[in-house]
Amino acid sequence: MGGSFPRGATAISGLSTFGIGEAPGYTSMELAAKASLLAVADAGLRLEDVDGLFVCLPDDFFAGLSVAEYLGIQPRFTDNNRTGGSAFMSHMITAALALSAGYIDVALIAYGSNQRTAGGKLATPFKNNRWEAPYRPVFPVSSYALAAARHMHDYGTTRAQLAEVAVAARRWADGNPEAFMQGPLTIEECLAARVISSPLSVKDCCLVTDGAAAIVMTRTDRARHAPKPAVPVLGGAAATWWNAISQAQDVTVTAAAESGPRAYAMAGLGPADIDVVQLYDAFTINTILFLEDLGFCPKGEGGRFVENGAIAPGGSLPVNTNGGGLSCCHPGMYGLFAIVEAARQIRGEAANQIEGVSTALAHGNGGTLSSQATVILGSLETL
Incomplete structure (x- = not known):
């Protein structure tokens, strides 16, 4: 295939x-x-x-x-x-x-x-989601909060590690004139922010x-x-495992665990071959889940992986180099902006240009961790 x-x-x-x-x-x-x-x-x-x-x-x-x-x-x-x-x-x-x-x-x-x-505002699709509606979740944040809470329970992930994702995104945004949200952001500010759906606070949520x-x-x-x-397209794959997160067998594993390996196989590459990563970070937990499911770290290690600025400017893996949905933009759906940033990095014209980029991964998320799709882009030299 x-x-x-x-x-x-x-x-x-x-x-x-x-x-x-x-x-x-x-x-x-x-x-x-x-x-x-x-x-x-x-x-x-x-x-x-x-x-x-x-x-x-x-x-x-x-x-x-x-x-x-x-x-x-x-x-x-x-x-x-x-x-x-x-x-x-x-x-x-x-x-x-x-x-x-x-x-x-x-x-x-x-x-x-x-x-x-x-x-x-996003419409609440409870007419097709009758199993969750009686619990009156806040759509869509409560579904992501459920995944975050379970990840914390299973793997010891902390709110401070979630905050690392938000702070990293802001640091990238500060170098991008196009980013909507700029200025200092600290781990402490994230931890003190108003909780929207526990354990996620307003700083864990994407922009509008x-x-x-x-x-x-x-x-x-x-x-x-x-x-x-x-910017040649080297590989791409999509996978859908559910619509409502209540139908997930394991809320800490997304269909990125399927779309990623298929896209890698098509491209003839692996996670270690990717220079920059653009992930759909509607919420901070997304980045951690997708880094795991796409093979950049083992399952359960995402929280520790992002610590100490590892995905921020100067870190070991450049992730969401435009500021992502958390600090650059999120106009309802962010997927195409991740693709544009990946292509800009390969072209050499990104605001926060990483030196020597020849491969980039852009990953999109739809619904409540429902639909996952991964594309891998390269330079002409990768052909």
Whole structure:
């Protein structure tokens, strides 16, 4: 199965972000469209070149149709897959397969949300979640709090170790002009913060921002001639184990334990070969779980792994080098921003550029630790 993925046959040739933080006066559609135009231009292409559209908006279940109409394009293929923040990694996988098969020639993957300035909140999907509803959890934080509490019980993980994740993200954000939340943050401040759903405090939770992102993918032979360095897609895999976390057999293990190894096999790489890691950190426990499940440390060791600034600037493993969802941006769904940061690192144009990056992993999370998707990107030299 691993051999069926077209390793390196497709690449990111254009990318953009727009409106990160607060973008008053913009609709989600307008934000996504603006990012799309910037990404297409970054790829040295025209909007009419796009014949594959992959899009997911927070407030439009027919976004594949309405964004095509808004942009004035008539794509051969549209994908409106909605698995939450992991959707965009799955979009990349589908796009890579369609491009390598010659079914489409130019794929645009876009997202935009005005969640902050529109005052929007996530809908609570209890109509499909009747087993959890009687306990009146705070959606979605209580599900992540459940995973954190169990991880603490099983492995001795502490709130101070969770705080290490938040502090590391802030330190990266302080070096990124695009990041919405900047300024000093200490372990002590995190421990003293208001608890939202025990054991998670407000400092363990992602931001609520506006923002948009987009990438353009083509076959690599075409991307080699784009204005910016091509970023080949080396591997990608997705896995879904549940929707409601009450259906999990073990809340300390996510489907990243499946998507990661499959993506590594496709890329012909392992965790030790990855230079930078971009994880969907909707909550601090996410980073710890995904570092374990993706093989960067053993199960149960994530809390100790992140101690003493190990994932912060100057640490042993650069994680969420833009500040992540905890301090850079989180406009409803963060997945595409993780992909953009991974590609920027390989291009050599990230705000917090790590020297000599040739491989990057971007991992997306959807629902309540429900859907996991992993993509591995490389430089042309990795082909």
